[in-house]
Amino acid sequence: MDNILILKIAFIGASITLLFIGLYAVLTKRNLIKIVLGLSIMDNGLNLLFITMGFVKHGTAPIFSPLVMEKLKTVDAAAQVMVDPVVQALVLTAIVIGFGVTAVALALVLRLYRHHNTTNIDEIRNLKW
């Protein structure tokens, strides 16, 4: 196996594993905080998957810094060795959105705790689930 294949299996495997550990937690855990943690883990797995897909062999960060420009002279040559910037930009957006969702989820948990004095989902069933 060459290095790239190992990297591929490792990164895709790790991110998918994270994603589905999160999903498992969301599906089975009864504690509200743990469910929110599960959501957060899912987000992170997905973000890792995004970044993985932008990988370029021997690539560098997509920044045309003076150092890079000095070494490679032209913009086109520098662009050849850079990883995909689009997925990174998308992940930045996804992280912030994930943060917002987590914050609201935790606030809801706080409210539920205030009312029911528990974080166990089985004891908070005023509505049908």
Added chain:
Amino acid sequence: MKKLIALIFVLYIGVEMFFVFYQIPFGMDRVQSKVGKFYLEHSPKDLKVANAVTSIVVNFRGFDTLGEVTVLFIATTALGSILFRSRKVHNRLNSKRTSVEASMIVQVAGRFLVPLIVLLGAYVFIHGHLTPGGGFQGGVIIATGVLFLLLAYRQFSVNHEPITWIESLAGATFAGLGLTGIFVGKTFLENFLGTGKLNDLLSGGIIPLIYIAVGFKVAAELTGILDTILSISVPVEETENQN
């Protein structure tokens, strides 16, 4: 039993998804995607922005970022609305964050470190178009400084008046800079200033300006969120008006 079913279900979909993503070509010699190539080429040439991610976040896909800032704004608003309690109840509870005072080492270190943390955050968002980082990252760094203060000093509380002002004005600056593009005869969020030279601090036209506004907004919003969540005490005997 229920857990077992969930486990099998999750494992099955997980393996399926792994093989779906396994089919995608990985580790090619250069960027494959059409738009990725375009952005890498045009970010330094047309926009004179060294950090291609910044130029995508603020210019090419700047509309997403406006949405993103809005998501944070919604989160603070919704948080306030969810955890809001009337002044009367709030004063009665006289909320305290922690029961123990932080040690002197933490307090002294905090006094020394917090200015540096804020400085670093400001540096990160001002140089967002040149170096890794940007408005979001810088804003988060500043908010960690505030978190340090909140944890180190029990009495420390954030004054919400300036936070509201910064939040509103920074957000309006972002949207306003975008709208200015329309009024000067270009399109929304299009650059209407000179672009300068690649790798200069003053380059990229409105891109650094927008990122600075984002930095202020994120810092203010995160500070607000931290303060809202941390100042909520959850006393067991509380009975709120169950209208």
Added chain:
Amino acid sequence: MVAVNPIYYIALPLFFAFLLPLFGKIHKELIRIVPGLLYAYFLGMSFYMLRHVFVTGQPYIVEIAGWKAPWGINLVFDAFTGLIITFISVLAFLVWLYSYRFKKVEFDNALKYFVLLMLVTAGSMGIVMTGDIFNQFVFLEITGLSSYGLTAYYRGRDGAEAAFKYLLIGSLASTFVLMGILLIYTQLGTLNMADIARNIHLMKPSLKIAAFLLLFMGFGIEAEMFPMNGWAPDAYSQAPGPIGAVFASMTSKAGLYALIRLTFTIFDFSSVSKLLFIMGLLTLLFAEGIALRQEKIKRMLAYSSIGQIGLIMVAFSFNTYLGVFAGIFLMINHALIKSLLFFSASYLAYNSPKKYIKDIQGFGKVMPITSFLFALGAFAIIGFPPFSGFWSKFYFLLAAAQKHYIVLIVLILSVSLVELVYYLRVVHKLYFAKPTGDYEPHSPNWNGMLAMILLALVIIAIGVYPDLVTHYIDKAAVMIMDKAQYIHNSLGI
């Protein structure tokens, strides 16, 4: 082109939502007035632009940051999206009017309500107009997060629980959507919907199916499709009254729009319409069946709303001009009529202490106008002739007959019978049962009444002169069926 621009639908609500806390410091009444002025402006702008698109046939395409479509994000205001935007603007204005003084709340809470209201409408409009699939995801999240906030708006009720449930399912939906977007991006290297549609045949078939299913599931959850709509009745019944109307008329319609865009424009499967058909029919039967057994009025309306979504999906799945025509007509009618029902029902429920249907008996005498408007809405949604609901059901049956789906016609008619039963049950309680107590009910204030009467007038006007909208629907139906035209409009090729 400074006065009208589709970008204003999103940029201005964001701009003013950011500034609204500061307006509140100048004068407390401004936080109520500013959204209203904005919505009034949108109303005028929508009619002007829709008229312009209708007359000239030229859509409004906006490129953001000056980059042409596949490179930058674009907004499309054509005959189809324009029509939906126009109806969202109408309803947004009416929702604002209705909730102008909905209940006495503290200043801070009113401020948050109006901020979230502005952002939920902006998010729905963004989902409809944007030509970029990742941007659509961002707007989905804006809509979602503000809906969670609004669902948990009231303390004391079980709003937080409903909102948490909504948030869980919504987060799963957004994870699915993101994975689908990632698959498409890695295969085609673009995020623009028109560009994806143009190149979709280049995708590996197995990945294409995976991406489609992920996106379909994700947007289907937002559109309240069958297996994952458990959140909807709770969210509808726990949210403030006008927000139920927002969910029924805007957020679910935006999700539905995304589904339609997905099946009609982006993907090129021939079996997609079968999937849409089956899911729609399941949604319809499931929801109408449950609606029959509901004891609470708002939950009943919520299930009825889900059922209507199923009906609309079935209409679109015919994949014929007439089917799409009926689908769009149903969408508009459902948005209008369900809003009226939610508006009036929220006052009926407000006055019944336990929110049960049996508590509202005799309200026909106590609150004559509200009860009358509710009854009017009920008859309209079942599809009685003088109202707009009649025409959409009529066109739907026509479309089904054209496809020779005799069993389906029988099925839809029997579902209408079920609807008749559960709506008549409420109307019967309103008018033909004795009032239980003799207490002073909270009547709707003048602005709520005005909003409801305006809606009722629109419903009757469309019912009497269906030509008011059918010309526009005709253009919209042609537009959604014509994939090449959409690609041409967005990319200029």
